[in-house]
Amino acid sequence: MEELYCIGCGALIQTEEKEGVGYTPQSALEKGLETGQVYCQRCFRLRHYNEISDVNISDDEFQILLHSVGESDALVVNVIDIFDFNGSVIPGLPRFVSGNDVLLVGNKKDILPKSVKDGKVTQWLAERAHEVGLRPVDVLLTSAQNKYAIKDLINKIEHYRKGRDVYVVGVTNVGKSTLINAIIQEITGDKDVITTSRFPGTTLDKIEIPLDDGSYIYDTPGIIHRHQMAHYLSAKQLKFASPRKEIKPKTYQLNPEQTLFLAGLGRFDFIAGEKQGFTAFFDNELKLHRTKLEGATEFYQKHAGSLLVPPTNTELEAFPDLVRHEFTITEKTDVVFSGLGWIRINGVAKIAAWAPKGVSVVTRKAII
Structure with a gap:
C-alpha cells in the first residue's frame, strides 16, 4: 500500500497505533479514500469538534525541518504575529535561511485598532526585523482570518520566488496555516484544506502544495517558542492570548x-x-x-x-x-x-x- 499523508497536518497516515501520530481508523481511511480527503483522527476531531490532542514532537525534529529550508534554494515566507512580534520571532532564522530571500508577512492586522496606519506598522515591522538580523526583501500586512491582502500576498510570492519553491515558516499560533488555507482558497476555490486552530503545534510535518510550474509551497510545522504565553494556558484560556477581534484599548x-x-x-x-x-x-x-x-x-x-x-x-x-x-x-x-x-x-x-x-x-x- 502506498504511503498516505494527512492533508490537514501532513502526518503519515497509519491505522495501527491509536496514540501515535497520523492514526486514523480503517473505516475512516476507506471513507477518506472515496472522497479524496484523508485526515488523521486528530485533525478530524480538531476540525469537526474543536478537540485537540497532544502530539509530542521534539525541538530537535523542528530544528531538522528548519535546516531543510536553509539547504534549498527557495523563497522563505516568514509569518509574524503583529500582535506578538517578539513572541513570534524564530530564534536564529537568519542563520537557518542561509541567504535565501525572506518575505516578511505581518499577520492578524485585523486585531490592531483601525486607527493604526498600515505604513507605520510596516515600517515598524521592518525595523524590528533588522534588529533581530533579518533583512526581508519586502514586508506585507495580512489578515488570514478576514482574507485581507491575500491577492497581494500571492502576487508578491510569485514576484519574489522567481520559479523557486516557497517555504512558509513561523512559530506556533501566528496563523500560518490559516494564511495558507486562504491562499489555496484564492487560487483553487478549495476551503479549509489544512487543519488550523489556535493550539500550538497543529502542523506535524511539512505539507506540499503543488504549483503550476512544478514548484511547491511548503507549509512547515509551527516552531515552538517557549516564551509565548500560549504554552502556559489551557485550551479554554487560549482565547485571551489569541484575540479574534479588533482590540479596544x-x-x-x-x-x-x-x-x-x-x-x-x-x-x-x-x-x-x-x-x-x-x-x-x-x-x-x-x-x-x-x-x-x-x-x-x-x-x-x-x-x-x-x-x-x-x-x-x-x-x-x-x-x-x-x-x-x-x-x-x-x-x-x-x-x-x-x-x-x-x-x-x-x-x-x-x-x-x-x-x-x-x-x-x-x-x-x-x-x-
Whole structure:
C-alpha cells in the first residue's frame, strides 16, 4: 500500500497505533479514500469538534525541518504575529535561511485598532526585523482570518520566488496555516484544506502544495517558542492570548504605587512618576483589575482563580509563578507581555511588569 499523508497536518497516515501520530481508523481511511480527503483522527476531531490532542514532537525534529529550508534554494515566507512580534520571532532564522530571500508577512492586522496606519506598522515591522538580523526583501500586512491582502500576498510570492519553491515558516499560533488555507482558497476555490486552530503545534510535518510550474509551497510545522504565553494556558484560556477581534484599548489613570492585574495572567505596577494614563491593549474579554501596590502580592495569592480569572482554581497549581521585571521609562513606550498584549506608557515612569515564569517581558518604541 502506498504511503498516505494527512492533508490537514501532513502526518503519515497509519491505522495501527491509536496514540501515535497520523492514526486514523480503517473505516475512516476507506471513507477518506472515496472522497479524496484523508485526515488523521486528530485533525478530524480538531476540525469537526474543536478537540485537540497532544502530539509530542521534539525541538530537535523542528530544528531538522528548519535546516531543510536553509539547504534549498527557495523563497522563505516568514509569518509574524503583529500582535506578538517578539513572541513570534524564530530564534536564529537568519542563520537557518542561509541567504535565501525572506518575505516578511505581518499577520492578524485585523486585531490592531483601525486607527493604526498600515505604513507605520510596516515600517515598524521592518525595523524590528533588522534588529533581530533579518533583512526581508519586502514586508506585507495580512489578515488570514478576514482574507485581507491575500491577492497581494500571492502576487508578491510569485514576484519574489522567481520559479523557486516557497517555504512558509513561523512559530506556533501566528496563523500560518490559516494564511495558507486562504491562499489555496484564492487560487483553487478549495476551503479549509489544512487543519488550523489556535493550539500550538497543529502542523506535524511539512505539507506540499503543488504549483503550476512544478514548484511547491511548503507549509512547515509551527516552531515552538517557549516564551509565548500560549504554552502556559489551557485550551479554554487560549482565547485571551489569541484575540479574534479588533482590540479596544482601555486607558487607566494611575497614581504612583497602584497596580493593574491582567486577570490572573500578569501584573503591572506603577512604582514612581507623575499621575498619568496607561493604555492597555489586550483581548477585549481579559478582565483588568486596579488595586494598591501595597499588598498586591497577597491580593493575587488570595484572588487568583476567583476575582482574577484566568487561571481558575483547578489550573492554579500548574500555572507558573509570576516573575517581576523592572523598567525605567523615559519616552512613549510599550511594555509587552509576550503573547498576551501590551501597555503603553506615555510619560516618565518607573514600573514593574510581572509575567508567568518563562514568558518574556520586553519594552519597545510605542507602535501606536
